[in-house]
Amino acid sequence: MSNRIQTEDIVFRHPFSLRGWAELQPAGTYVLETEEELVEGLSFPAWRRVSTTITHRPGRAQAVVQMLPVDPQDLARARAADAGRP
Template identity: 45%
Template sequence: MTIRSRRETITFKHPVHIRGIARALPAGAYEVVTDEEMIEGLSFASWRRIATMINVPSEGVQGATEMLSIGSVDLADAQAADAQSEEARAVHD
């Protein structure tokens, strides 16, 4: 089984709640790591997501971070909510 990891940086412009994380995360840039496994037996390369994790500031330890497992849909929902907050703010300005 072949596994690869993809890393990307996402930015939230507002404090955000991600389902599965008990606390609100402050606005800012976050590294997201997605692990994928190759689907064997196909005549072309295809990958299936097996894990999504986000690197967040640790609670209680200044400057430390922790990697938390999250759902990809939950992350997409949080990004959409952040974008809607930005749009609502633009309408009121």
């Protein structure tokens, strides 16, 4: 089965939290990765999401990089809340 990964940089202007996370995450730029697999047996290409992760890349060298699983709907709500804050 073929897989693909789509990558997107997203920016949070304010600290945020997602359901199931223990800690508040700092504002900053995050990398969102969505892995999808090709659905076989169809007469047209279709993809199914396998996983979505978010990674914060700290600005200092040799810092710990943490990749966390994320629910796309929770992420959409957090991004909307961040955009709506003054």
